[in-house]
Amino acid sequence: MAQATENTLEFIEHFGPHPAYAAGVRLETGVEPDKLVKTHCCFCGQQCGIQLKVKDNEVIGFEPWEEFPFNRGMLCPKGVKRYLQGSHPDRLLHAYQRDPASEGGFRELAYDQAIALVAAEIQRIQSTHGNDAFGVLTGASLTTEKAYLMGKFARMCLKTANIDYNGRLCMVSAGAANKKAFGIDRAANPWSDILKAEVVWISGANIAECAPITTNYVWQAREYGAKIIVVDPRITPIARTCDLFLPVKPGRDIALFNGILHLMIENDWLDHDFITKHTVGFEAVAEHVHEWNPKKTAEVTGISERAIRQAAEWWGQAKSSFLLHARGIEHHTHGVQNCLGAINMVLASGRIGRENCGYATITGQANGQGGREHGQKCDQLPGARDISNPEHRAYVAGVWGITPEEMPQAGVDAYEMFRLIDRGEIRGLLSICFNPKVSLPDNSFITRCLEKLEFYVAIDFFLNETAEHADIVLPGSLQEEDEGVVTQIEGRVIKINKAVDPPGDAKQDWRIIQDIAKALEREKGFTFSSPREIFNELRIASKGGIADYSGITYEKIEKQYGVFWPCPSDDHPGTPRLFELGSLNPIAKGSGPFYFPDGRARFNVAPYTPPAEDTDEEYPLMLTTGRVVSQFLSGTQTRRIGPLVDQYPEPLIEIHPQLAQKLGIANGDLTTVESRRGDITLPAMVVTTIRPDTVFVPYHWPGRKSINQLTISAQDPISKIPEYKVCAVRVRKATGNGS
Numbered sequence: 001m002a003q004a005t006e007n008t009l010e011f012i013e014h015f016g017p018h019p020a021y022a023a024g025v026r027l028e029t030g031v032e033p034d035k036l037v038k039t040h041c042c043f044c045g046q047q048c049g050i051q052l053k054v055k056d057n058e059v060i061g062f063e064p065w066e067e068f069p070f071n072r073g074m075l076c077p078k079g080v081k082r083y084l085q086g087s088h089p090d091r092l093l094h095a096y097q098r099d100p101a102s103e104g105g106f107r108e109l110a111y112d113q114a115i116a117l118v119a120a121e122i123q124r125i126q127s128t129h130g131n132d133a134f135g136v137l138t139g140a141s142l143t144t145e146k147a148y149l150m151g152k153f154a155r156m157c158l159k160t161a162n163i164d165y166n167g168r169l170c171m172v173s174a175g176a177a178n179k180k181a182f183g184i185d186r187a188a189n190p191w192s193d194i195l196k197a198e199v200v201w202i203s204g205a206n207i208a209e210c211a212p213i214t215t216n217y218v219w220q221a222r223e224y225g226a227k228i229i230v231v232d233p234r235i236t237p238i239a240r241t242c243d244l245f246l247p248v249k250p251g252r253d254i255a256l257f258n259g260i261l262h263l264m265i266e267n268d269w270l271d272h273d274f275i276t277k278h279t280v281g282f283e284a285v286a287e288h289v290h291e292w293n294p295k296k297t298a299e300v301t302g303i304s305e306r307a308i309r310q311a312a313e314w315w316g317q318a319k320s321s322f323l324l325h326a327r328g329i330e331h332h333t334h335g336v337q338n339c340l341g342a343i344n345m346v347l348a349s350g351r352i353g354r355e356n357c358g359y360a361t362i363t364g365q366a367n368g369q370g371g372r373e374h375g376q377k378c379d380q381l382p383g384a385r386d387i388s389n390p391e392h393r394a395y396v397a398g399v400w401g402i403t404p405e406e407m408p409q410a411g412v413d414a415y416e417m418f419r420l421i422d423r424g425e426i427r428g429l430l431s432i433c434f435n436p437k438v439s440l441p442d443n444s445f446i447t448r449c450l451e452k453l454e455f456y457v458a459i460d461f462f463l464n465e466t467a468e469h470a471d472i473v474l475p476g477s478l479q480e481e482d483e484g485v486v487t488q489i490e491g492r493v494i495k496i497n498k499a500v501d502p503p504g505d506a507k508q509d510w511r512i513i514q515d516i517a518k519a520l521e522r523e524k525g526f527t528f529s530s531p532r533e534i535f536n537e538l539r540i541a542s543k544g545g546i547a548d549y550s551g552i553t554y555e556k557i558e559k560q561y562g563v564f565w566p567c568p569s570d571d572h573p574g575t576p577r578l579f580e581l582g583s584l585n586p587i588a589k590g591s592g593p594f595y596f597p598d599g600r601a602r603f604n605v606a607p608y609t610p611p612a613e614d615t616d617e618e619y620p621l622m623l624t625t626g627r628v629v630s631q632f633l634s635g636t637q638t639r640r641i642g643p644l645v646d647q648y649p650e651p652l653i654e655i656h657p658q659l660a661q662k663l664g665i666a667n668g669d670l671t672t673v674e675s676r677r678g679d680i681t682l683p684a685m686v687v688t689t690i691r692p693d694t695v696f697v698p699y700h701w702p703g704r705k706s707i708n709q710l711t712i713s714a715q716d717p718i719s720k721i722p723e724y725k726v727c728a729v730r731v732r733k734a735t736g737n738g739s
Contacts, residue, residue, distance in 0.1 A: 010550050013514060037499040038065055040486070041079040042141070042479040043209070043632045044362025046070065046213050047488035048079055049561075052480055059499055060081045069561050070488065074638040075361045076212035077143035077630050081641050085478070086500070086639045090462050092475035093504025106463075106473065111505045114472050115512075118430075119519035121455040121471070122158065125428040131159040131408070135417050135426045139433030140167035140371035142363075143484030143496055145534040146509050147367065148382055149526075150432065151375025153513050156400055157522045161411035162426060164378040165198035166434045168414040170327070172377075172719040173335030174361035180336075181343045181602050183587070183595025184546050185384065186369065186491045188578045189322070189358030190564070191217050196356040197322040199300045199314050201229045203253060203342060204328015204725075205362050208237035209629035210367065211489070214324075214362065221322075227314050231256065232328060233624055234654070234696055235689035244311055247691055249302035250624045250726035251611035253329045257341030258289045258608065259297025260312045264348055265289070269316025271350025278581070278592050279347055281603035288605045300608065302691070321351045326362040327626070331724040333612045335716045341606040348603075353579030353593055363458055363489045365633070366479070370487030374538060379410040383545020392545075399541045400525055413720035415440060415713060420448040432459040432476065432509060437466040438634035441675045441711035441722045459512055464636040465702040475506035482508045484531040485557065489733055490576075492562035493552055510534060543568070546587060547593060611726045613676070615693075621659070622694045623673060625707050626725075635700035651705050652685040654696040655731065660686045663733060670734035673697065675727055678709035681734045695731060699724070 033053035040047040042737075049068025053061040062083055064073030073720065085091075095114035096106035125133050136154040138147065147165075154163035175185040182188070194200060194217040207214045215238055222228055230243040231253065239245045248256055264270060265286055275282050294305040301308075315321060323346055331337040351357035352461050363369050374382040382399075385392035393404040400407075414422065414436070420426040422445075442448045450456065450469040458467035459476045467473055479501040502508060507515075510531065517526035528534045532554060543550035551567040552574070564574040579593040579601075592599025615622060630647035632638045639645060654670050665671055671684040673695060682697065682705065690696055697707040712727040 031060055033060060036063055037480070037497050039497040039499060040488075041075065041565075041639070042082055042366055043078045044211060045365055045368045045489040046211055046566075047366060047486055047494055048075055048213055050075065050079060050082075050338060052083060054499050057500045059086050067561070070490070070492070071213045074213055074216060077644060077647060078638060079631055081643050084641045084643070085637050086480065088462070090561060090640055091503065092461055092463060092473065094475060095505060096473040099469050100585065104468065109472070110486060111474075111507070114474060115515045115519050118457045118472055118474070118516055119494040121428060122516075122520060124453060126158070132161050132411070133426055134158055134160050134428040134430070135420070137161065137414060137417065137429065137431040137434045137436065138161065138165040138376045140165055140368045141366040141433055142371060142376075142509065143482065143486055143531065144367060144370040144374055144493075145484040145531045145538065147376045148372045148374040148538045149510050149513055149534055150381075151382070152400065152525065153517065155407050156402060156525055157517045157520065159406070159408060161378075161408035161416055162420070163376060163411055164377045164414040164417060165371060166414065166436070166439065167365060167368055167372045167377070167722060169439060169722065169724075171330065171334070171361055171366045171372065173330040173561055173716055173721045174325070174339050175372060176336045176719045177339030177343060178361070180604055181340060181347070182579070184578065186371070186547075186565070186578060187360035187489060188352060189360055190490045190492070190576045193216065193356050193358045193577065193731060194221050194322045196222055196224055197226055197320045197358075198318040199227045199321040199323065201228065201315060201323040202238065203231040203323070203325040204330070205324055205326035205505050206232065206234075206236040206238070206328070207324070207326075207362065210326065210360050210364070210627050212378075212629065214489070216630045229314065233691050233694050244307065244314070246303045246307055246311060249300075249691065250622045250694060251332055252301045253338045254334060254341045254606050255292065255297055255300040255608045256303065256308070257259075257338070257345055258606065259294060259301070259308055259713065260315060261285070261341075261344055261348055262289045262297070263294065263309065263312035264294040264316045264345070267312075269312070270348050274350030275348065278594070279603055280598075282348070284605055285344055285603040286415040288607070315345065315349070318349070318351070320356040321349060322356070322358045322360070324360055324362055327364060328725060331721060332726070333714050333716050333723045334609045337606040337609070340604040344603055344606065348599055353577070353581045355577070357546040358577075360490075367486035369489070369491060370485065373453035373487070374542065378413055380591075380725065383542035383549075384547035385545045395544070396541055399537065413715070414721060415715060415720065418446055418449045421452055424452075425454050427453065429453055430457050430459070431466065435466045435634035435636055437463070437469070438706055438708065439699070441708050441724060442713045443706060443708040444678060445713070457546050459509060460636070461506065462640065464634065474512050475502075475504065476509045476512060477502045477506060480507070482510075482531065485535060485554075487565065488562070491564050493557060493565055494562040495554060495557045558655050570611050613712050613725055613726075613728045615728045619675065619730050621729050621731055623675065623707075623710060623727050623729040624694055624696050624725050625699045625711065626696065627700070628698045629699035631698065633700065634702070639700065644647060648698075649683050651701050651707065652681050653731075654685050654687050654690050656690050656692040657686050657688060658692040659695075659731070663731060665733045671696045671731060672734045673710065673731050675711065675712070675729045675731050677709040680704065680707060680709055695729065
């Protein structure tokens, strides 16, 4: 506990007035709880352990859970205040139906009647326009049981190909790159391997605000002597304490990775033995990066040659290292290539698959990892199986008791589903824990599509901005009102424990889905009586797949403080560190540790391409977007937690003093940013921590405060992730009327 308290003081010292960055903070309410429930935070992919204090079926506070190994009692501001959302007056306690008598209003509806109306509309649309005319959009914050159930519900009950999830906006570029390079999509290491790494490289990851407890691991590595390299267009809080900051121009990360590899080859900072024994494809990559000398790399990235050479020297000569990245390199039309470039650096160094040497993607959403493993992604079946693979289809169909022919083929990604709505090919929609009106780019287009739907049903615990367009709203459950598993940032499967019952007519989400199936008279396969039953079927459905959970049980999770997948048998302890040298490929029993038949990792040529929309005379500046520490994603939850709102009550436009002076903008002035899709007027925050050619706006707010009015819907051709991190804009001081 003393060490945790030291780390807290360091957090506060570096981050200013955020006392909730606390280890061991105890909230004293003056009320003695009935019980303490060990569970996890409901927000980001770190899934920090927490104990919820419960009194009279209400969460009234929290206690640290110091034994949980990832965070050891530490929490960020969101974790400290998460408990406050449950008693918010906006909490949905009943089903609602749109009221035609009041513009945009709803009237309360009996739950059973609402379910019957949903089933009737599904039947009407599918009988008239075909099964695929009804779509399903789900969330990466759902427990893995719910994610599995949603994939099964769409494909077996609705028989629609059109299901996808909001993880499409999160980690799919990294996932695609991991599969291309390693044959498996998971963080390769436990975070404990960060601690003794000689170099920690962080690209496009504002960990101090988006994954605060991870910052503690990085700072501990620094205390052991590590060099910290941070790559970002902004001097984020972690960059203020790093050893080398590389202020990359948005959208140019792959050029930097290619330039670093060029210098590694030029100086022979390579692990030739590892490359020869455990990889294929190095020669083609070496030839490709030959042209990326420091001069060219500097011209494209906007980073000085001296800094590029220093980064390459530290990385190349290190004996141990850990590379972390997040959305900053993934939210691009070439996000997969960015991630492959980072992986090429790791493979060339040979520093993977052993202690203190690793590579990982920082998971954004609560179950961003588990949510993309078991079937709610448009091209995927449980166990991270491929829906287009006949053997994979046959296995899962056998578990479900249907024929492979009854199972739809792959559908389209979440954004493309809205294009299908726009074209009239999707007529009805069910969404759960997804707020695309705020979170998708060019969101005025999303609004128009929602208005075109013949029928829309939303399942959620608050009426988010997208659900305001629904015909029926069904009251779902908060995380603490159900149980299940999620897979956190390291690949550790952990247990969410039920603390309270849902209030009013609200129901656990899996019960709502099964009630719809029953009302459709398609109840087969949807008669589970508990999440445990769903999980036990998931274990069978995942068996033999890459994401094999078959040896994981609720009891094993609680005994071990989580189980790292793959875990293929009851007596298997789990796999904390992937790719251990000397181990065999667990899928093909090949000669090496990587998940290809030959057991070798793949180098991939990663060509540089500019952003889909680069700057020009008309739109000369770049816009990039991201998060702030006190808010989360579309803000549906965090904008209803008063202390978090107080920390950052509205979005601000970060602008460099040079640009501000040129445009006649002072700190606090209303400022307009305009792209080819829309404009936004917000107060300026003049800071020296951003590139002079770039402005930054966080994305947690709706309506006229939503920066996704401006972002571009261009997508990576492989992952289909949108290019949130760069588009062309122009900036001016707002006129007297704020426009």
